Amino acid sequence: MKAYLAIFGSRFRTLLQYRAAALAGIGTQLFFGVVRMMIFDAFYRSSSSPQPMTREQVITYIWLGQAMLLLTMLAADADVSAMIRTGNVAYEMTRPIDLYTLWFTRAFSGRAAPLLMRAIPIFIVAGLFFGMRGPASFTAGVMFMLSLFGGLLLAASMTTLLTISLLWTISGEGISRLAPAPIFFFSGIAIPLPLFPGWLQSFIAVLPIRGLIDTPLRIYMDHLAGTEAVAALAHQYFWVFMLVIAGRAVMARGLRNLVVQGG
Numbered sequence: 733m734k735a736y737l738a739i740f741g742s743r744f745r746t747l748l749q750y751r752a753a754a755l756a757g758i759g760t761q762l763f764f765g766v767v768r769m770m771i772f773d774a775f776y777r778s779s780s781s782p783q784p785m786t787r788e789q790v791i792t793y794i795w796l797g798q799a800m801l802l803l804t805m806l807a808a809d810a811d812v813s814a815m816i817r818t819g820n821v822a823y824e825m826t827r828p829i830d831l832y833t834l835w836f837t838r839a840f841s842g843r844a845a846p847l848l849m850r851a852i853p854i855f856i857v858a859g860l861f862f863g864m865r866g867p868a869s870f871t872a873g874v875m876f877m878l879s880l881f882g883g884l885l886l887a888a889s890m891t892t893l894l895t896i897s898l899l900w901t902i903s904g905e906g907i908s909r910l911a912p913a914p915i916f917f918f919s920g921i922a923i924p925l926p927l928f929p930g931w932l933q934s935f936i937a938v939l940p941i942r943g944l945i946d947t948p949l950r951i952y953m954d955h956l957a958g959t960e961a962v963a964a965l966a967h968q969y970f971w972v973f974m975l976v977i978a979g980r981a982v983m984a985r986g987l988r989n990l991v992v993q994g995g
Contacts, residue, residue, distance in 0.1 A: 735829050740841045747845035754849040761854060765798040769862065784926040789953050792865045795858035796949045797921050799851040800880070802843060803887045803944045804919050807908040808894040809838055816898045825987070832892070832980050839891035843884055868954030875961050879948040882968035886943045889975035896979055899986030920946035926955070940971035 769791055776787040785793070812835060815821040824831060858864035867873035897907050916922050918941040925936055925946045936942055947964045950956040956964050 736833055736837045739834065739837050743838060743841040744845045747842065748849065750846070751849070754846060757846070757850050758853050761798045761801055761850065762857060765795055765854075765858065765862070768794050768798075785924060785955065788863070788865065789955060790924055790927075791863045792953055793920075793924050793949050795854065795862060795864040796952060797945055799854040799858070800847065800883070800945060800948070801921065802847045802850065803883050804912075804915050804921050806887060806891050806894060806911055806915060808898055809835065809842070809891065812838075812895050813898050821990075831987075832896075832976075832983050835895055836888055836892045836976070836979075839895065840884060840888035843887045843891070847884070865953075867952050868957075872952060872954045872957070872961075875965065876948055876952040879943075879951045879965055879968060882965060882972065883944050883948050885972045886940060886968060886975070889972050889979060890940075893975060893979045893982065896983045896986060899983070899990055915941055915944070918942060919944045920949065924949075926950070940975065943968035943971060 772790050772794065773787065776783070776790070812821070812824075815824060824834070827834070855864070859866070867876055894907055894911060901907060918925075918936055918939050920942065925933075925942060928936060943964075947956070947968055951961050951964060
């Protein structure tokens with residue numbers, strides 16, 4: 733365990749040094765947050781039919797989504813991709829640690845550090861100037877933190893699975909370009925999931941992708957409360973477990989067939 737904590741800590745501190753990139757990301761996310769807020773404000777002003785979320789809830793949902801945007805920006809680990817292309821992944825396999833846990837730790841820290849740097853300033857600015865509200869209750873705040881941690885684990889498990897696919901695809905360009913579209917659509921970052929039509933809700937409800945953004949955000953607002961919130965948390969952690977099991981199985985198969993050429 734000490735080895736993985738050391739890897740997490742070193743990568744986390746390394747990523748915290750990219751302050752200029754974080755500042756640029758904060759500005760970009762605030763800009764698009766305002767644009768999205770204007771779009772949904774126009775939608776609510778022009779619609780007279782009842783909606784599953786109030787305008788105030790949607791505004792909070794939008795800003796929480798902007799703060800947590802990095803949970804949806806998943807791609808294969810670029811450093812591991814380079815190691816697989818060059819054959820240096822063979823050195824990774826000789827380390828006296830579990831390779832899957834190593835890559836999972838890298839993926840987790842790769843999401844956690846940039847998220848921390850961007851989310852806190854966006855929370856402050858959106859709360860002061862753009863109508864984002866605080867947690868609906870103390871219980872909602874605690875469960876939101878549990879769900880946010882589950883979202884980080886879910887993002888790390890998905891990223892690790894994308895990284896493992898490099899054992900077959902080498903470059904990883906294809907999967908890295910295909911993954912964002914369904915993730916953005918079904919996570920809630922583009923459109924709050926409660927606003928999707930009813931015939932699509934049962935399909936969305938079983939997908940692991942909703943656990944990245946929609947589940948933490950709706951728990952924060954108490955839109956999911958009580959047994960519904962507990963069930964949503966269980967859904968998140970169930971998919972983390974399933975994706976880890978799937979990732980380990982796929983990695984074992986990939987490493988059995990891996991051929992490293994050169995010398």
